[in-house]
Amino acid sequence: MTINKNESADSITISLSGRLDKLSSPELDKSMKEEIQKKKNIIFDMKDLTYISSAGLRVLLATEKENKANGKNTTIINVNSDVMDIFVVTGFVYMLDIQK
Amino acid sequence: MKRNIRKFSSKIFVAIIALIVLVVCAVIAIFYYSLFNVRGEIGTLFDSMRDDINQTASTTINKYNDEMMEYILDGQANAIEFVMAEHNEDLNYLVHLIEQAYKRNIRATHLVSEPKPENEGKLSVQLMHEEGVDLNSSEVKYDIEILSTLQNELIYNVQDSIDKLRCYIETESGLLIMADKITKDKFEKDGSVKYATFRNEDWYIEVVDPKKMYVSNVSIDDLTGKQIIVLYKPYFDERGKKKGIVCFEFDVESISGNSWAVKDTNIYDIFVVDGDNNIVFDTSKLVYPNDEKTRTRSKNFLDKARANGTGIESYKFKGVEYKSYYTKLSFSDWMIFVALNYNTLKESISNLENILDNTNRKVYEEIDSDNRDFAKAILIFSFILLISAFFFAKLLANMLSVPLNKFTNDISKMDASDLKPVPVVDSSEELYTLSTTYNSMIAKMKTYVDNIEKITEEKESINAELKVAKRIQQDMLPNDFKDLYNRKDIDIYGMNIPEVEIGGDFYNYILVGNKLILIIADVSGSGIPASLFMAKTNALLNSAISWTTSPRTMLSYVNHELYKSNTEYYFVTIAIYTIDLKTRHVISVNAGHEDSIIIRKNGEVAKLKEKRTSPIGVSDDLRFEENEFDLNEGDTLFLFTDGVIEAVNKNEELFGESRLLDIIKVNRDKTIKELTSNIKNEIDKFSAGLEQYDDITMLALRVIDRNETYNESLVYNFEETFVGSYDIIDRIDSFLSQKLAVAYEGNVDKFKPYINKFEVCIEEIVVNILDYGYKKDEEKWIKMHVTIDRNDDKVTISCIDGGKEFDPTSVDEPNILKDARDRKLGGLGIFITRKFMDLMNYEYIDGKNVLTLVKYL
Numbered sequence: 001m002t003i004n005k006n007e008s009a010d011s012i013t014i015s016l017s018g019r020l021d022k023l024s025s026p027e028l029d030k031s032m033k034e035e036i037q038k039k040k041n042i043i044f045d046m047k048d049l050t051y052i053s054s055a056g057l058r059v060l061l062a063t064e065k066e067n068k069a070n071g072k073n074t075t076i077i078n079v080n081s082d083v084m085d086i087f088v089v090t091g092f093v094y095m096l097d098i099q100k
Numbered sequence: 101m102k103r104n105i106r107k108f109s110s111k112i113f114v115a116i117i118a119l120i121v122l123v124v125c126a127v128i129a130i131f132y133y134s135l136f137n138v139r140g141e142i143g144t145l146f147d148s149m150r151d152d153i154n155q156t157a158s159t160t161i162n163k164y165n166d167e168m169m170e171y172i173l174d175g176q177a178n179a180i181e182f183v184m185a186e187h188n189e190d191l192n193y194l195v196h197l198i199e200q201a202y203k204r205n206i207r208a209t210h211l212v213s214e215p216k217p218e219n220e221g222k223l224s225v226q227l228m229h230e231e232g233v234d235l236n237s238s239e240v241k242y243d244i245e246i247l248s249t250l251q252n253e254l255i256y257n258v259q260d261s262i263d264k265l266r267c268y269i270e271t272e273s274g275l276l277i278m279a280d281k282i283t284k285d286k287f288e289k290d291g292s293v294k295y296a297t298f299r300n301e302d303w304y305i306e307v308v309d310p311k312k313m314y315v316s317n318v319s320i321d322d323l324t325g326k327q328i329i330v331l332y333k334p335y336f337d338e339r340g341k342k343k344g345i346v347c348f349e350f351d352v353e354s355i356s357g358n359s360w361a362v363k364d365t366n367i368y369d370i371f372v373v374d375g376d377n378n379i380v381f382d383t384s385k386l387v388y389p390n391d392e393k394t395r396t397r398s399k400n401f402l403d404k405a406r407a408n409g410t411g412i413e414s415y416k417f418k419g420v421e422y423k424s425y426y427t428k429l430s431f432s433d434w435m436i437f438v439a440l441n442y443n444t445l446k447e448s449i450s451n452l453e454n455i456l457d458n459t460n461r462k463v464y465e466e467i468d469s470d471n472r473d474f475a476k477a478i479l480i481f482s483f484i485l486l487i488s489a490f491f492f493a494k495l496l497a498n499m500l501s502v503p504l505n506k507f508t509n510d511i512s513k514m515d516a517s518d519l520k521p522v523p524v525v526d527s528s529e530e531l532y533t534l535s536t537t538y539n540s541m542i543a544k545m546k547t548y549v550d551n552i553e554k555i556t557e558e559k560e561s562i563n564a565e566l567k568v569a570k571r572i573q574q575d576m577l578p579n580d581f582k583d584l585y586n587r588k589d590i591d592i593y594g595m596n597i598p599e600v601e602i603g604g605d606f607y608n609y610i611l612v613g614n615k616l617i618l619i620i621a622d623v624s625g626s627g628i629p630a631s632l633f634m635a636k637t638n639a640l641l642n643s644a645i646s647w648t649t650s651p652r653t654m655l656s657y658v659n660h661e662l663y664k665s666n667t668e669y670y671f672v673t674i675a676i677y678t679i680d681l682k683t684r685h686v687i688s689v690n691a692g693h694e695d696s697i698i699i700r701k702n703g704e705v706a707k708l709k710e711k712r713t714s715p716i717g718v719s720d721d722l723r724f725e726e727n728e729f730d731l732n733e734g735d736t737l738f739l740f741t742d743g744v745i746e747a748v749n750k751n752e753e754l755f756g757e758s759r760l761l762d763i764i765k766v767n768r769d770k771t772i773k774e775l776t777s778n779i780k781n782e783i784d785k786f787s788a789g790l791e792q793y794d795d796i797t798m799l800a801l802r803v804i805d806r807n808e809t810y811n812e813s814l815v816y817n818f819e820e821t822f823v824g825s826y827d828i829i830d831r832i833d834s835f836l837s838q839k840l841a842v843a844y845e846g847n848v849d850k851f852k853p854y855i856n857k858f859e860v861c862i863e864e865i866v867v868n869i870l871d872y873g874y875k876k877d878e879e880k881w882i883k884m885h886v887t888i889d890r891n892d893d894k895v896t897i898s899c900i901d902g903g904k905e906f907d908p909t910s911v912d913e914p915n916i917l918k919d920a921r922d923r924k925l926g927g928l929g930i931f932i933t934r935k936f937m938d939l940m941n942y943e944y945i946d947g948k949n950v951l952t953l954v955k956y957l
Contacts, residue, residue, distance in 0.1 A: 021829070022826050022863060022867050023829075051856065051860075054928040054932060055863075057928065085856070086932065089935045089936065090931070090932060
């Protein structure tokens with residue numbers, strides 16, 4: 001999995017590609033803990049993300065929770081259908097701001 | 101076609117103009133009518149006045165009739181005679197005084213004396229005498245001394261009278277004692293007093309009657325030249341010898357004065373003549389021509405009158421018609437005449453008529469002139485009125501139409517989705533009412549719309565709730581049959597189509613050990629109440645099944661429980677079949693339900709001849725008769741509710757049992773899913789155009805004849821053991837993909853959509869085993885057994901590990917709707933797996949955890 005960051009004045013766009021699984025999610029988790037300190041709105045661009053498991057969901061959820069505690073929004077964009085299946089079946093679709 | 105809309109204001113404008121023109125015309129017409137009417141009436145009035153005048157004239161002429169004229173004549177005569185009578189009294193008094201003086205020998209000391217020229221103009225009593233009278237004779241002196249006592253009386257008579265010119269006494273002795281103003285005429289040129297002459301005059305001599313007042317004819321006074329008359333009386337001594345006379349001398353005018361005064365008109369004239377036919381006075385002041393003819397005429401007239409004494413005589417003089425009324429005056433030979441002048445009378449009437457005609461003509465001229473002026477005025481007025489009416493109408497039309505236009509504009513702007521009141525029009529009463537009415541209508545409409553929206557919302561909410569209820573009800577039905585999919589011995593399919601969103605039918609099947617319990621039931625009625633009763637029945641059945649598989653026992657229990665609290669007297673027809681899958685022996689109870697149909701492998705289709713019991717729920721005293729029969733491989737048991745055979749068509753014919761049996765016969769070789777679907781299609785065709793009448797529920801069970809259908813060569817088994825850490829996940833993924841490709845002979849499309857789900861599930865399970873199953877330093881292995889059964893497109897994955905015993909299926913499902921902050925994320929992986937796979941089963945066998953996942957592709 002690769003993580004690309006694109007920072008602007010009030011937001012950080014995290015572009016994920018590949019698989020966000022048990023192996024790769026600690027890297028994202030670590031990375032996001034740093035980003036959250038910046039107290040900016042976070043956008044996950046999942047255009048190239050092909051896979052996500054519960055480990056990845058936890059990172060997203062933790063990010064969203066902590067960011068929200070800072071009063072910042074977390075948004076997920078460009079989700080493909082496989083990943084969306086996971087969001088739907090787990091109910092994350094109701095908890096995260098996922099934009100089509 | 102565009103409709104030509106005429107402006108409301110233009111209509112009002114035209115209407116007002118028309119109205120005003122009409123009014124003006126009417127006013128002009130009425131004025132002219134009135135004017136001509138007035139003209140006519142004035143003419144009539146004048147005619148009437150003329151008639152009145154003629155009437156009055158004739159009345160007036162008649163008024164001066166004989167009687168009237170005689171009355172006037174009498175009046176005038178009386179007036180003259182009254183004056184004369186008074187003078188007679190005065191003369192009598194003087195006579196009385198003189199006779200008393202002689203009788204009593206009363207003598208005056210201050211004697212009357214002759215007038216002196218230097219006393220000219222002075223009123224006094226003077227002594228005069230005839231020529232030859234000896235003033236010093238005793239007889240004369242005696243007369244002077246006696247008569248001098250009357251000096252004051254004589255003066256008084258003249259002084260106090262407006263008509264007496266003189267007052268005097270003449271004596272037989274030749275004395276003249278006179279009271280008057282002294283004038284030159286009394287004296288001769290030499291200053292001596294003129295002599296009087298009377299004792300030899302006829303008029304003196306003939307005065308002898310003491311009772312009579314003598315009246316002289318009119319004569320011209322020598323002294324003054326005036327027309328005078330003299331009244332006189334004699335006085336006597338005691339022996340009755342005439343001693344002298346007493347005289348009053350008058351101006352004639354004093355006699356006629358009363359007549360002048362009385363005569364206030366020139367319609368008649370009064371004249372008096374004396375005994376010698378001399379005119380005493382004549383109010384006509386006519387000058388009679390002094391010719392023979394006139395004198396003769398006059399003399400004849402007067403003589404005739406004098407002969408008649410009293411009478412009437414008509415005559416013409418100088419073209420004037422007269423009618424004379426006359427009578428004799430009592431005190432002398434005088435006659436009085438009242439001459440009525442007809443010409444004057446007629447002239448005055450004709451004058452009046454002329455005046456009337458003139459007035460009439462002037463009035464007409466005035467009226468005609470006024471009419472012409474009025475006509476001009478009316479024309480100008482009408483013109484001005486029309487001009488102002490034009491502007492007024494325009495103004496009024498605008499006044500009326502501006503608020504109306506505004507109102508119309510406001511209304512046309514109105515949007516159905518945004519009902520707002522329009523501004524209230526305040527300029528016109530009706531428009532005000534209209535706009536307020538409109539607003540109240542809008543308000544009502546808004547309320548109505550709100551209500552409808554509310555009702556719609558409520559209905560939508562109810563619909564939504566009904567959908568939820570339907571889902572809950574459908575959830576009660578085992579609609580996916582996946583619990584039985586891994587069985588190769590039976591095939592099962594059910595269908596429930598409620599009449600409304602939710603219904604009173606239900607079916608169920610439950611596998612208890614090797615016993616399959618089929619239930620089909622129909623709660624009386626439909627809709628929510630029926631569905632609730634159904635839910636209750638279903639719950640009671642589930643409860644019963646937990647401790648019995650006997651249909652009779654189940655129903656006894658359920659019936660009792662339902663009966664205890666069935667205040668609405670719902671009842672349930674129900675059939676329960678308990679099938680021993682090993683022996684295929686069936687025990688059933690049919691409580692008032694439709695007979696089920698059995699389709700034998702050889703094609704025979706028949707109703708099950710079951711012993712039947714009453715429906716449950718309404719009586720606690722029921723005995724449930726059990727039926728028993730056997731199923732063989734290839735046999736199909738078809739259960740249904742009355743909604744299937746009681747479907748009606750447009751001709752109100754029932755779908756019916758025989759039709760159902762026919763359809764089943766035709767479709768007996770189809771899969772039970774197709775069979776059921778075809779029946780449903782036939783029902784739909786049958787009752788095309790009609791709403792579904794009742795819940796339709798079907799449940800079919802087929803005992804699979806494995807020998808005929810199952811192809812063992814289509815079943816693939818793979819097994820591999822993986823040792824390591826998280827890295828084995830990828831390897832397992834690859835293993836599965838590879839084996840699927842093998843089994844499906846490279847037909848990747850068949851399984852590719854499921855790869856992601858398999859990978860997620862594998863990761864979740866493997867991570868779970870690695871994290872929780874094995875101790876940290878332990879060697880971690882996982883054996884994967886994959887069975888791919890292409891008969892059913894069923895993939896069965898068994899994960900076997902040697903870690904500690906752990907049943908992942910026992911982990912509670914996380915509450916996915918709970919807020920993330922409060923959420924425990926434990927069990928998320930298992931939860932995902934359970935959702936993605938059709939079946940997840942855990943067993944702990946021989947010290948190993950066996951977790952089996954089944955997925956039908």
